[in-house]
Amino acid sequence: MSKKNISRRTFNQLLGAAGAATAVGLAAPSVMAAGKGRVVVIGGGFGGATAANYLKQFDPSLDVTMIEPNKTFVTCPFSNTVIGGLNDISFITQSFDGLRARGVNVVHDMVTMIDAAKKEVTLSSGKTIYFDRCIVSPGIDFKYEAIEGNSAALAETMPHAWKAGPQTSLLRKQLEAMPNGGTFLISPPPNPFRCPPGPGERISLVANYFKQHKPKSKIIVLDPKQKFSKQGLFKEGWAKLYPGMIDYRHQSDDGVVLRVDGDKKTLYTDFGEVTGDVVNLIPAQKAGKIAAIAGLTNDQGWCPINQQTFESTIHKNIHVIGDASVSTPMPKSGFAASTQAKICAGAVVAMLKGEAPGTPKFANTCYSLVSADYGISVAMVYGFADGHITKIKGSGGLSPTGASDSFRKQEANYAEGWYKSITKDIWG
Amino acid sequence: MKKYASFKIAIVAGLGLATMGLASSASAEMASGQVLANTCFSCHGPAGHSVGAMPSLAGKDGEAIKFLLEGYRSGNLKGTVMNRIAKGYSTGEIEALAGYFSSQAK
Incomplete structure (x- = not known):
């Protein structure tokens, strides 16, 4: 290696270090706000796809990359209708074209490591991607x-x-x-x-x-x-x-x-x-595999988080949403993952600008079909108090027992209405 | 519905001044109309444009949305899930939701 090359490299490294020192020494938030924030979202399901979509809606200038191994996403919600022969698998298969149209960089690859210190993810292809903040929505893995x-x-x-x-x-x-x-x-x-x-x-x-x-x-x-x-x-x-x-x-x-x-x-x-x-x-079950590999899990195998921002309490700048996260008292549902993703995306956008994250408030409704014409539901509204997600007293609960056939039929219609609206909201 | 929007802006601006430099936990106690509405989209569609059986809310009259939500909350109106949902929101939050949805294009 020639002397010239070495000195240029050293010069670049020094410049990088000096740049970082300046950013720390000065008001960090304003420096970051001037740059283009880079967010990597891991997983294209209810949590990840919502996060990627809403990050671009909240701040179109963000550089958002979503990494998902599958070319399409097949939803667990309504998969029982396929198992029961009411729908074909195509009914529950979602495309990522809507996210691409929003400006999300969709990468079909597998994340093999998340380096919290270097702020980069490594893909199975060997490629690394830098992030200012990372949102991990890996779903579940099996014990x-x-x-x-x-x-x-x-x-x-x-x-x-x-x-x-x-x-x-x-x-x-x-x-x-x-x-x-x-x-x-x-x-x-x-x-x-x-x-x-x-x-x-x-x-x-x-x-x-x-x-x-x-x-x-x-x-x-x-x-x-x-x-x-x-x-x-x-x-x-x-x-x-x-x-x-x-x-x-x-x-x-x-x-x-x-x-x-x-x-x-x-x-x-x-x-x-x-x-x-x-x-x-x-x-x-336990949190999806990458969560454990990246050291984001507790000894029960789930990811502890700050319930206002969904930032991991183990690794800074990495947020975990959906089934993998400890979001109690919210259930591990697609609705919960999606609504958490919007709160998390809002928090990430605010934090990248050096602003305070907002106060979460969200709901969850889970419809179930007992038959094609017989639906039931459970719902809850959640707020945020004393550092925790809390159930709003007096809200939520189950469909009534002993309800009329028309009530059950209406909830069956709403079950499908929910599926159509939420999948449109997430994948476009 | 203009009055709700300006009311909300006034609150947000006021809190912004009051909490400047304080910890994040001291920020706005009430979520904004947009944040509150985001969770509704899962059933009522993106920005309130429903795809399925639920009614669309985008561009609906704000007073009508408020009337319905307060009716579900009190039990004067009987729905399926909406009575259980509406009980989770304050009058201020209902007004913010009405303000958000009424201001969306149909």
Whole structure:
């Protein structure tokens, strides 16, 4: 290396260091506000895509890169309608063209590392991208090891279908191939998990399919929990629409699965074993893999955050939203992830300008279908007090039990209305 | 609905002066109409332009939006989920929401 080259490089390094020192020495916010803020969003789901979209809406001058390995996004919400044969997979497949049209740089790659100190992400292609702030929305990963015999490999033939896409189609295919009079065996996960009313809705829409096409079939549920979301409403609906079809075994009814044998399609509990023609074992969950790799998780496997800005309490300048984050008392739902993303995007825009982030206020509504014409919901409004997201007293709650058919029908219509509006809002 | 908008601006400006230089937790106690409305879009569509069964709110009369939300909150009006949602908002927040949606293009 020639002397000239060395000196030029050293000069550049010195200039860089001097630049940084000046920025720190002077009023940092005004210096940053003058530059073009760079935000990297990891994940193109309900949280990530909303964050990328709204960052550009709030500040079109921002340089926003969203990294998502898949070319399209298949949503977990409404995936039970695909499993139950009410919709085709194309109905729940979202394109990223709307985000590109907004000016988001959509990169289809996998993030292999987030370096909080260097403020850069590394992609599997080897490329690195610098960020001023990073928003991580990695969804969930599975704790297969919690049940003996379970593995990612087994899920290839015995789908959990708790991430939508090929898993959803595989479970649908297995149900279609199942003979009339067969048994669908499903085991919901322990708390906390993505989409608390999801297992109840899946049981409902499989029952709806059986009622119409395979009426001699049965559903057996092995639930490690004593209670589940919207339990009263689901059980009311099941008694009315699918009498005698669903055998629901809670924790105290020997519902805790300890072991699985994939070849025998059998789940083993403390005192017994149950075999199904189609088995849907949904594993216990934790934050998506990249969160753990980047050191953003606590010892339970979820990401602790400042609940006003969603900035990680472990690594500065990195925010975590959606299922992966500890956003209690909000549920791990697509609606929650999306509404959190808007609050987080607002906070990121403010913080890049050196301004104070705003006060969060948001809502969540989770619709579930018990049949195509029978919808139920749970809702809550959330505020922010004493450093925490709080439920607004007196707000929220469940659809009433004993409601009229027309009330249920209206909520079923609203369930689909919700899906259409939120997907338009997020992916455009 | 102009009056709500100017009312909101006055509050924000006032708080901005009052909290300048203080910690972020001391910033505006009430979220802005835009921030409040953002969460509504998940059902009522982007900026209140609904795609599905829920009514669009963009460009609707502000007084009508206020009347409906207060009716759902008090229980005088019976909806499905809106009674449960409206109970989570103060009169000031309802006015800010009405101000936001009424000011959007239809």
